[in-house]
Each structure stands twice: as structure tokens, then as C-alpha cells.
Amino acid sequence: MFREELTELQMKIQIRTTLLVAGLVALGYAGVFAKSPVSVILDTDIGNDVDDVLALGMLHALQSRGACRLLAVTVTKDHPAAAALTDAVNTFYGRGDIPVGVVSGGVTPEVGKFLPMVDQRDDGKRRYPFDLKKPPSAVSLLRRVLHNQPDRSVVVVQVGFSTNLARLISSQPDAESPLKGMDLVRRKVRLLSIMAGAFRPIDGHPRFLEYNVVKDLTHARKLVTDWPTSIVFSGFEIGYAVRFPAESIARDFCYVAHHPLAESYLLYEPPPHHRPTWDLTSVLYAVYPERGYFSLSEPGRVTVEDDGNTVFEVRPDGGHRYLILDNKQIERVREAMVHLASQPPDRK
Numbered sequence: 001m002f003r004e005e006l007t008e009l010q011m012k013i014q015i016r017t018t019l020l021v022a023g024l025v026a027l028g029y030a031g032v033f034a035k036s037p038v039s040v041i042l043d044t045d046i047g048n049d050v051d052d053v054l055a056l057g058m059l060h061a062l063q064s065r066g067a068c069r070l071l072a073v074t075v076t077k078d079h080p081a082a083a084a085l086t087d088a089v090n091t092f093y094g095r096g097d098i099p100v101g102v103v104s105g106g107v108t109p110e111v112g113k114f115l116p117m118v119d120q121r122d123d124g125k126r127r128y129p130f131d132l133k134k135p136p137s138a139v140s141l142l143r144r145v146l147h148n149q150p151d152r153s154v155v156v157v158q159v160g161f162s163t164n165l166a167r168l169i170s171s172q173p174d175a176e177s178p179l180k181g182m183d184l185v186r187r188k189v190r191l192l193s194i195m196a197g198a199f200r201p202i203d204g205h206p207r208f209l210e211y212n213v214v215k216d217l218t219h220a221r222k223l224v225t226d227w228p229t230s231i232v233f234s235g236f237e238i239g240y241a242v243r244f245p246a247e248s249i250a251r252d253f254c255y256v257a258h259h260p261l262a263e264s265y266l267l268y269e270p271p272p273h274h275r276p277t278w279d280l281t282s283v284l285y286a287v288y289p290e291r292g293y294f295s296l297s298e299p300g301r302v303t304v305e306d307d308g309n310t311v312f313e314v315r316p317d318g319g320h321r322y323l324i325l326d327n328k329q330i331e332r333v334r335e336a337m338v339h340l341a342s343q344p345p346d347r348k
């Protein structure tokens with residue numbers, strides 16, 4: 001039948017049917033690719049290098065995009081302003097209710113280059129408001145949060161020292177959970193995405209002692225040996241190969257007069273400085289493992305030697321892998337990080 005011969009009614013029916021089918025196809029298409037948000041816990045030494053602050057900002061952008069849910073942040077830098085700045089950044093992104101836990105007897109108690117900015121005031125008002133009172137211990141908070149999550153659902157991102165997570169797997173049943181820490185992690189955690197170690201030569205040096213490992217060597221060795229889930233390592237060489245462009249700090253964060261990410265960056269090292277993106281890589285992999293930003297090594301086991309050197313041995317049954325990057329991926333990763341780190345908070 002020719003189109004001109006259709007009655008008006010037939011035309012309407014045909015159009016509505018076409019729209020209905022197109023709608024159902026679109027829904028089905030979206031359904032195939034829809035993914036529920038990744039539940040993330042960030043464990044960070046925020047206050048030492050500045051990549052932790054950018055990594056936290058990225059997690060907020062990813063949460064705004066529905067890609068993840070930040071359940072808690074635990075801190076391994078043993079200075080009170082580290083938790084305060086974490087809460088201030090969370091508050092900046094409209095999520096000051098995310099719980100923050102702190103280490104006791106941890107390493108790097110010095111205040112560092114940018115934590116003091118959390119106490120700045122403009123005309124008597126806090127530049128970066130926060131309302132953190134007395135934060136709980138990191139291990140208690142980790143136990144509480146994990147206990148309340150569905151089994152095998154949580155991705156832990158560790159971008160500092162191993163103090164909190166090594167203590168977590170040694171923890172005993174308590175008011176937060178009837179499980180021992182090891183069993184709690186085995187039951188609730190799906191993956192540990194960790195910035196630690198080095199798996200390729202750095203500037204020609206085959207043996208490179210990476211900061212996160214050597215600063216708390218005892219707990220790093222314990223974690224790498226005993227942690228009961230898969231671990232994906234972002235070695236020093238990965239973030240070292242992807243520099244955050246100083247131009248982005250100057251250009252992309254100006255949507256507010258004072259931005260905690262940009263200000264931390266500038267206080268850490270004045271421009272023009274293209275900071276390596278170590279901690280950001282572990283966040284990007286944790287939330288978007290399937291997007292090809294990184295390649296993965298074969299499965300194997302990492303061991304931490306007495307001096308902190310990390311050695312990877314291929315083993316088909318090993319639960320450890322490390323990230324690999326080629327030149328094309330470097331550009332994609334950098335672009336994703338720039339967009340995510342500089343994404344404005346949700347409008348309320």
C-alpha cells in the first residue's frame with residue numbers, strides 16, 4: 001500500500017507503533033549497558049602528595065554520574081587535619097555526610113604542604129566549611145560499613161599506606177560485626193585497587209622502592225601477603241607516565257572563587273607543574289575496569305621484599321595483577337581524569 005493511501009487513523013497507529021518499538025529497543029539497549037554504581041571505600045594518606053585530593057574529587061564526579069557510591073573514607077596520614085580536609089572536600093561536593101575514619105599510631109604525622117588550608121577563613125567564615133567532630137577509628141568504621149553492605153559488593157581503593165587495611169584483616173569480632181576482619185573482607189569485598197609498588201623499571205632503575213610501601217613496610221607486607229580478595233596494583237610507573245596538566249588547574253576549576261582541589265595543587269607545588277596521577281589511576285580502574293583505560297598483567301602474586309621492593313611472579317592461580325599502559329591509553333586516561341577531577345559538584 002502507498003503511504004498516500006493510508007487513512008489518517010492508520011498513519012497515527014503506524015507512528016505510535018514505530019515510537020513504541022523504538023522506545024523498547026532503546027530501553028533494551030540501555031539495559032544491556034546499565035551498571036549499578038560501584039560501592040567504593042577510599043583509604044588515603046591525604047595531606048602528603050596532592051594526588052589523593054584529586055582522586056577524592058574524581059570519586060565525587062563519578063558518584064554524580066551514577067558510576068559509584070562513596071561509602072566511607074579512611075585516612076592513614078596521622079594528622080588531624082587530614083580527616084578535616086577530607087570532610088571539607090566531601091562537603092564542597094555536597095556530601096559532608098560521608099563518614100571519615102582516622103588512623104592512630106600511623107606514619108607521616110607532619111602537617112605537610114596543604115593541610116593547613118582547611119583552617120583558612122575569609123571575613124571570619126571558613127573558606128572550606130566542614131563539620132567533622134570526633135571521627136571514629138578507621139578500623140571500626142571499615143568494619144561497620146562492610147558489615148552493612150551486600151556480600152562481594154565493595155571495591156576498596158587504597159592510595160596511601162597499608163596501616164588501616166592490614167589492621168582490618170587482623171581485627172577481631174566486635175560490636176560492629178561478629179566476623180573476624182579476614183572473614184568480613186572475604187565476604188564483603190570484591191576487589192582491592194591499590195596504588196603501591198613498581199612493576200616496570202623507573203628511569204632505568206629496575207629496583208624502585210615505592211613510597212606507599214616503604215613508609216609503612218610492616219603493614220604493606222602483611223596486606224600483600226594476607227589480603228583475601230583479588231588485588232590490582234597501580235605501580236609507580238603508571239601514574240608517573242600520566243601527568244595531570246597544570247593548564248587544567250589554571251583553567252578548569254575557576255567555576256568557584258576557591259576550589260579545594262586547585263588550591264591544594266598550587267600549595268603542593270606552584271605551577272607550571274604537571275603532577276603524576278598515581279592515586280587517580282587506582283580510582284579510575286576501580287570504577288571503570290571494563291572501559292579499556294588500562295591493560296592488565298597476567299595473574300600472579302606480588303611479594304614485598306625486606307627493603308620494600310615489589311616483585312611480581314606470574315602464577316595462573318594468583319589473585320594479583322598490575323596495570324599496564326600504552327601511549328594511546330595514556331592520552332585517554334589523562335583526558336578522563338581532567339574531565340572528572342574538574343567536574344563541578346551537583347547543583348542542589
Ligand SMILES: [Ca+2]
Pocket residue numbers: 044045046048049051052159160279
Ligand atoms: Ca596517596
